[in-house]
Amino acid sequence: MPPTWFLIFFAFCAGWAANTAVRVLRGNEVYIAGQRTSRPVTAAASVIILIAVAIMIAIAAGVIPDHAP
Numbered sequence: 001m002p003p004t005w006f007l008i009f010f011a012f013c014a015g016w017a018a019n020t021a022v023r024v025l026r027g028n029e030v031y032i033a034g035q036r037t038s039r040p041v042t043a044a045a046s047v048i049i050l051i052a053v054a055i056m057i058a059i060a061a062g063v064i065p066d067h068a069p
Helices: 004-026 039-061
Strands: 030-032 035-037
Touching: 004 030, 004 039, 030 039, 035 039
Parallel strands: none
Antiparallel strands: 030 035
């Protein structure tokens, strides 16, 4: 089972990405760190976060080893 910090971080990333995706689809303005961002910046941030979550899931599933060779 993954450590607690992993589950908390995963839940935070999933919640933020879902909230941002809904806001973008509705056409609302999105703010990151208090600054209004454009759709491409928001899309890039969402993609980066989703890739990081996918890598963490792959490590937790054992597909990618979590130790150096």
